[in-house]
Amino acid sequence: MRIGLFVPCYVDAFEPEVGIATLELLERFGLTVEYPYDQTCCGQPMTNTGCHQEAAATEALFVKNFSGFDYVVAPSGSCVHQVREHLTAIPQTDEVKHVRAKTFELVEFLHDVLKIEDLPWAAFPHKVAYHSNCNALRGIGHARPTELNRPFFSKPLNLLKKVKGVEIVDLTRPDECCGFGGTFSVFEPAVSAKMGYDKVTDQARAGAEYVVSADSSCLMHQKGCAERLGVGLKYIHIAQVLNGAAA
Amino acid sequence: MSADDLTPRQTEGVLHPEVRAPSDESERGPGGERLQHAEAASKPIRADAPREPQPRGAKVRGNRPIDQAEAAERFLAAPMHQKAHDERLWDVRRKRDVAAHGIPEWEELRELASQIKTHTLTHLDRYLEQFEAAAQANGVHVHWAEDGADHNRIVLDILRKHGAKSLVKSKSMLTEECGFRHFMAAHEIDVIETDLGERIQQLDDEEPSHVVMPAVHKTRLDVAEVFARTLGTDPDNDDAHYLAESQRETTRPLILKADAGLTGCNFAIAETGTVVTCTNEGNADLSGNVPPLQIHSIGIEKLIPRVEHLGVFIRLLSRSALGSPITQYTSHFRGPRPGTEMHMVLVDNGRSERLGMEEFWTSLKCIRCGACMNTCPVYRRSGGLSYGATYSGPIGLIIDPTFNKRKYSTLPFSSTMNGSCTNVCPVKINIHEQIFAWRKVLAEEHRIPLLKQGMMKAAGAVLSRPAAYRAAIQTADSALRVLPRFAVYNPANTWGKKREMPHAPRQSFHAWYRENRMKKGQDA
Numbered sequence: 124m125r126i127g128l129f130v131p132c133y134v135d136a137f138e139p140e141v142g143i144a145t146l147e148l149l150e151r152f153g154l155t156v157e158y159p160y161d162q163t164c165c166g167q168p169m170t171n172t173g174c175h176q177e178a179a180a181t182e183a184l185f186v187k188n189f190s191g192f193d194y195v196v197a198p199s200g201s202c203v204h205q206v207r208e209h210l211t212a213i214p215q216t217d218e219v220k221h222v223r224a225k226t227f228e229l230v231e232f233l234h235d236v237l238k239i240e241d242l243p244w245a246a247f248p249h250k251v252a253y254h255s256n257c258n259a260l261r262g263i264g265h266a267r268p269t270e271l272n273r274p275f276f277s278k279p280l281n282l283l284k285k286v287k288g289v290e291i292v293d294l295t296r297p298d299e300c301c302g303f304g305g306t307f308s309v310f311e312p313a314v315s316a317k318m319g320y321d322k323v324t325d326q327a328r329a330g331a332e333y334v335v336s337a338d339s340s341c342l343m344h345q346k347g348c349a350e351r352l353g354v355g356l357k358y359i360h361i362a363q364v365l366n367g368a369a370a
Numbered sequence: 371m372s373a374d375d376l377t378p379r380q381t382e383g384v385l386h387p388e389v390r391a392p393s394d395e396s397e398r399g400p401g402g403e404r405l406q407h408a409e410a411a412s413k414p415i416r417a418d419a420p421r422e423p424q425p426r427g428a429k430v431r432g433n434r435p436i437d438q439a440e441a442a443e444r445f446l447a448a449p450m451h452q453k454a455h456d457e458r459l460w461d462v463r464r465k466r467d468v469a470a471h472g473i474p475e476w477e478e479l480r481e482l483a484s485q486i487k488t489h490t491l492t493h494l495d496r497y498l499e500q501f502e503a504a505a506q507a508n509g510v511h512v513h514w515a516e517d518g519a520d521h522n523r524i525v526l527d528i529l530r531k532h533g534a535k536s537l538v539k540s541k542s543m544l545t546e547e548c549g550f551r552h553f554m555a556a557h558e559i560d561v562i563e564t565d566l567g568e569r570i571q572q573l574d575d576e577e578p579s580h581v582v583m584p585a586v587h588k589t590r591l592d593v594a595e596v597f598a599r600t601l602g603t604d605p606d607n608d609d610a611h612y613l614a615e616s617q618r619e620t621t622r623p624l625i626l627k628a629d630a631g632l633t634g635c636n637f638a639i640a641e642t643g644t645v646v647t648c649t650n651e652g653n654a655d656l657s658g659n660v661p662p663l664q665i666h667s668i669g670i671e672k673l674i675p676r677v678e679h680l681g682v683f684i685r686l687l688s689r690s691a692l693g694s695p696i697t698q699y700t701s702h703f704r705g706p707r708p709g710t711e712m713h714m715v716l717v718d719n720g721r722s723e724r725l726g727m728e729e730f731w732t733s734l735k736c737i738r739c740g741a742c743m744n745t746c747p748v749y750r751r752s753g754g755l756s757y758g759a760t761y762s763g764p765i766g767l768i769i770d771p772t773f774n775k776r777k778y779s780t781l782p783f784s785s786t787m788n789g790s791c792t793n794v795c796p797v798k799i800n801i802h803e804q805i806f807a808w809r810k811v812l813a814e815e816h817r818i819p820l821l822k823q824g825m826m827k828a829a830g831a832v833l834s835r836p837a838a839y840r841a842a843i844q845t846a847d848s849a850l851r852v853l854p855r856f857a858v859y860n861p862a863n864t865w866g867k868k869r870e871m872p873h874a875p876r877q878s879f880h881a882w883y884r885e886n887r888m889k890k891g892q893d894a
């Protein structure tokens with residue numbers, strides 16, 4: 124099984140430890156993971172703004188980098204959602220279709236493909252609020268969103284339950300968007316920041332010490348909001364927790 | 371989880387005041403019990419509390435694109451209003467969840483409703499003809515209006531023929547769409563709204579801000595102020611019963627002596643030629659049953675084939691809207707009472723054009739429950755008037771541009787596309803995907819700001835060239851310039867105004883990988 128690691132641009136630049144944890148975690152399961160050296164981005168910023176043509180070259184580069192793999196794994200629900208649902212600015216060759224179908228977000232890859240049973244190295248004895256990124260939650264089906272009358276399930280919580288000592292706290296508005304929303308956060312800063320403040324407030328009130336998420340973009344935004352509010356919450360990516368990060 | 375569990379577990383002093391402030395998102399009655407009737411559940415604000423002027427909606431300047439973000443920012447700058455608005459609508463959303471989860475076949479019902487609407491819309495011509503024939507057989511005069519102006523003219527003609535000077539109207543978003551109130555005022559016809567929320571909006575000369583709760587953006591004190599100004603009530607008394615009763619006392623006589631009544635339509639049944647309206651105040655019944663002349667304005671997308679289909683929608687409508695099992699009054703209007711006349715006006719106003727739009731036609735399934743607005747985090751923090759359009763919130767984002775592509779070109783960007791709207795929609799409109807599709811259409815037609823498109827071009831150029839990308843992010847400072855703010859086209863740092871900037875790490879993942887994982891001689 125050839126696995127290509129995709130480290131999204133903002134993870135590459137701002138949260139390299141998330142990329143490192145993802146790589147190390149996959150290796151712990153005995154997988155050989157390759158990192159195509161010329162990768163950049165999935166095209167989401169442009170597509171999100173409606174500028175599909177402007178995303179075409181970036182999409183083509185993505186496919187060129189990753190078409191040789193059986194699976195592409197990335198620690199970002201929103202980038203995976205982009206690849207799977209919206210990588211459409213270039214002709215849909217078999218190669219493109221293959222890449223789109225085989226790109227997995229880390230949590231679902233561990234949960235659905237590897238079906239991991241155990242994380243013996245992982246312990247995180249803290250009160251944790253889990254943040255569901257909207258694209259991961261409703262776009263690629265990480266969990267059952269509160270709106271739907273379907274049986275409850277949650278892939279990230281299933282994984283976190285395997286980590287020793289994790290205590291999950293409940294939020295009042297568990298899967299309300301935090302306001303990052305890609306370019307929304309820069310084009311509508313007032314509403315975006317208010318949503319972030321409300322999210323952070325909910326997390327703090329629930330008694331969380333840490334906020335864990337499968338998306339660095341949401342975390343980056345929430346962290347910025349928490350620091351501005353002076354709330355002492357800490358933000359960490361699920362890849363790091365599952366890889367055995369200590370606090 | 372009950373609201374009592376939500377007390378802060380962290381010690382005072384550690385937390386920011388915003389976090390410490392008590393949060394009680396549920397509405398409670400005098401005995402502390404949780405109120406279940408969302409429409410009656412606005413919190414009193416003590417008259418001696420500091421007053422905050424009600425923020426007004428978007429500045430509408432002809433056909434110029436609406437600046438929703440600007441209006442939203444002003445709404446956010448009125449924290450009492452913003453908080454009340456957000457919490458009240460979230461409470462309704464929660465009640466909706468409880469109601470929806472209480473019906474095991476909920477998701478099947480949604481699917482069924484969606485299919486009935488798909489079927490009707492794809493055979494609309496047939497059902498409209500059937501409806502017209504059935505209504506005529508019931509003794510109803512049927513009219514066809516191509517657009518809003520047409521609708522207004524037809525109604526005015528009917529009124530003139532009867533020498534009618536006053537008309538009572540029960541809430542109809544369609545007539546808002548047609549600019550009916552202003553048109554009638556210009557022709558010296560008195561139009562009186564009978565829905566409480568709509569009446570408040572009329573007295574304050576504002577549009578409705580929500581399809582189900584037209585005055586939801588107002589606090590009780592705002593209403594007290596409007597009523598004091600227009601009805602002569604006590605400006606310091608914001609008791610809900612006092613306010614509602616004052617409105618009733620002043621409006622009832624107008625209803626009783628009105629020359630004509632006009633209602634909107636929730637469902638129009640092709641089989642029987644019947645119009646069905648759902649209200650919680652019984653006001654459609656007053657408009658329909660009291661005056662001697664009765665008019666119903668019907669958007670052509672309101673058709674459903676048969677009576678037996680109605681139950682599916684009735685079960686979904688109020689649960690989705692307010693979390694209550696059913697609206698208080700579900701009234702069927704079929705034919706004129708003896709000695710009176712009944713008219714139905716079937717209005718297109720852009721609907722058949724929308725029906726031909728491949729990506730957007732399913733928006734015609736909408737039954738106007740407002741659930742997508744209640745769940746929308748942007749709507750809850752912006753207020754419905756910030757959209758500067760008849761329809762606000764998620765459904766507004768996708769239908770407003772079909773009315774006017776230039777004026778509403780910015781609205782599809784007032785969303786994080788989180789998808790919650792799609793999940794609550796009782797007729798399963800893929801709302802957030804249509805928002806996404808609109809952005810593409812607008813960008814292709816160059817209806818997004820040139821600078822924004824230019825920035826995306828630049829971002830695309832950097833992100834598709836590995837070398838350029840590496841150079842751009844190789845130092846922390848330049849990465850900060852390129853990544854979170856790559857799209858910022860104004861000189862102000864919109865990210866940093868309200869949020870701390872991300873702390874740039876020592877090295878990128880890419881650099882770490884080269885240092886730690888690349889084999890010798892493999893350097894790229």
Ligand code: SF4
Pocket residue numbers: 690735736737738739740741742743765791794795796797798799801
């Ligand atoms: S789009 Fe759906 S959720 Fe929104 S108002 Fe219409 S029917 Fe209700």
